[in-house]
Amino acid sequence: MSDNSAKDIASKWLKDFGSFLWTVDTEGLASSFHSDGWLRDTLVFTWNNRARCGPEKIVQYIRDSNLKPETISQFELDERAYFAPEHGPLMRGASGVSFGFKFTTPIAFGRGYARLLLDESSNVWKALTVFMTVDDLIGHEEAGPELGVYDGHTVAWSDVHEERRRRIETDPYVLIVGGGQTGLNVASRFLRMNIPCLVVEQNPRIGDNWRKRYPTLSLHTPRSHHPMLYQPFPDHWPIYTPRDKIANWLEQYAVCQDLIIWNNSHPIPTPSYDYSAKKWTITVNRSGEHVTLHPRHVVLATGTLGHPRIPRIVNIEQFKGPITHSSEYAGANALLSKSAGKRVVVVGAGNTSADICQDLCFHGAEVTMVQRSSTCVVSASGVRKGLEMRYPPDVPTAVSDFKFFSMPLPYIKRLLSKEKDRLAANEKDLQDGLRKAGMDINMGPDGTGNFLLVFEKLGGYWLDVGCADMIASGKIKIKQGVEIESATSDTVTFADGSTLPADALVLATGYESIRDTMREIFGDETMDKTSLVWGLDEEGELLGSYRPTGHPGLWFATGDFVNSRFSSKQLALEIKAIELGLMQV
Template identity: 45%
Template structure:
């Protein structure tokens, strides 16, 4: 007898919905697998949480339901509105034989409406239990996101209100800052973006010309504005830069270029507003937003190793962020320190432009995934036939801790699939990371996809110095390594990443505020992003970071969270006014 996915999903959801509506923690847990991953996004707490296992989930829900303010869950039903949300039976991932019945659902609560997703596995007790449940607040009642992007342009009094009295000040006009600004606009919340560069998109235009995005265009879709179908799957630097600039015009976002906040913004806990002095192209202005969103990127200022004898060197040294193109290195002997995506890009560009020699210094081990494998993975997550917001919902329903566990279980299979890429790398001394998974390294180092440099390494066009650091500049054109060897070079490029964005923001906000805010990026013990798109330790201060696959769905979480704080502020001010009456 064929499995009826709709019947299985409906039957399970009726039990689960009844348990939610009655706040019956035991009944909720009984609907779930003992090793369930239950992801809560702003439903049972104003934060992102992922609870693993019956006991942890039960304790969490018991605390949540004990609060008088905790909204009751009602009207739990399957969401059959679009393809990709309908009940279906299939592999949990493309690398495991484990199969599941999965479906989307929707629900209501006192503060608004939500959406969710579950994956059911058949247990030894011959019952369908949820291995994964994700529940997320979608809209706050009375403050819903407008379904279609706002077409009207800010004019006259409305633009002046945004520029003189923004509710939100966004620091950074790159892709994350613009996506967050677009979300705020769709919820009729005044947001002003500060961009240091002369033009929106200059943060990309200033990078080397041969740069292309390392993931396919659908994964990198801008909120409300997908890329044209005629564009290549891997978008170039200039295409993306120009798209960001056009995005501001199309959505009529209010962006001040040549603008930056000045040290030190102060926060008034009574009025719950910031006082920020802004340098706008030389003119100093004071703003009082309710929220500040730092969207200056995942990474902060360039990290350059300090080598005391560098003054002896007469060649060129620079950080990868200063690299423009390989033409000026034609005929030169170049060393690139680092072995991540940026280093691979630069080494490939240097070879293309005729550098005499290119040596990559790989200080530790590196995980490398072929572009074909990465593309297959991204296409599974973002199939062409599904709307991007459906893809984002499905991605949200893949708890990172579970996906990392699956990666570890299937590492042998992955290594087998990558053996053609890895074999030649090992033969020339390149050390491959096989203990940590791709997803773990992605959130630690933002890298790991081969862009074609692996073949250059295998062929010897890019040489490898492994497990060493530069110890000294031993002469006008010589560098010495920690293993006692030396190399004659003309140029050294440090592809040594960047410091934490919180370290870069410390001179702006001061030690006390940054210490309260806590760490940004990486993951916490539950597999949720630290400090990004969720409350920091300081009121009214938020961070938005990461690639568009993160910032696009997570921007909704940040805006919903900030909007809830705004509503609390309005109630607070109304209460004060009423007391005055």
């Protein structure tokens, strides 16, 4: 079929779909979708992100939104590169038509993306997925580049920047807590959206949240998947970004993006919120000086995960060797130099544990990994292949982000479920070796791999870069299905009564939720009003992140590079809408 026929198919469907929304023809709207089709909405019908499956639920959602006739209009195809209508596979054994589109509302410019599949029973093209999102509020569009010449070429840029810094430091509209990749992406987005924001970061330097991790750490996703917003990596950048390179990249990114940041700074207990003035009173410890600010919004971007989770081990104080949580693991040489021997027990079987075990084994330690529950283990090379299909290196990141987020996560799960036999076959040799070594291995929810575990649990998996071979060959031992219950000076005893000699312990036991950690700062009364953070709600949308939390003026920004790159726009639009009186709090 020709490209013209793809355009014809898309044009006809979009014309009908736009007409149904213009007149609020719910019967016609229902006919636009397959029986298991999805509508994903971000801020168009409600000031939130929602997803509904099936014509009946989609129609009920539109009814509940109280959409008025003649509200959504001017539907047209987006014929730019990467968004023009095209034929291609939509799922295993089925091809269809995918395309971008544009529309307007009385207050916003919108964008969307649809995937159509021919309904063979009616010979009508219907939607498998439709994504609709606010792209910009009219009159408050995301800014492009400045001219770079100020006041007729009479004022230096450094003076302009210093004046902007002074205004923001005196009266920030938003306070962003956390200067890692998430906080920086959000701050960059806010800057383009004319939302004055100040970032406070507890570390001395931007990037220290990475520099403090173990030396061999590299991101296990390919570089096309983890650039920062607005600023791609150079062509020679490593496929898997090492710890120190990402740390230094974040530091220069903050400078290049003109972000206003206080290092060595953190909020102190207990901020208060004035419901009448709709402002916070929050005191920041800035390098020892207490500074009180009154932002209208606080964005918590300190990471999805909070404080390290430390298991309770009876008589742990008797253990003579070093005990280190993985968050403080500084490498094999540093740990072994503190130990009287080389017998190391590593508790946990996720990504970090695998990296640490591999590092210790390579440096001559006798390593036992304690796997307490089943783990999804897949090869990093296989994950790279899958991610580079969704994030091709030669396609702009913003394009890949838009297309990825146009798909509800349950729809992606459905696609992966159709591939589960192939996914399992690809990992069979790796996983069989681990099972023979005594590990309990799975292929993720419904055999879909690690992908959904990222969003459901942010754990329970590892992407293998060599640890599996060390386990399969017996170089790394496995203790499976039990917790450490108690310790002596040089042994650990498990719940089943067995013991292991140990000279050092590494606890790769994960972290508590950011919501619980922030109770130390904001108090229970405030945090109890917020929703759960991370995991998926009943519609397959992320809980508590980049959407209203239940407490006015308090937001969570969580997830990896992808989440903050894309969803920072949603958060910026929500805050701007509140400022303009369009969204109620």
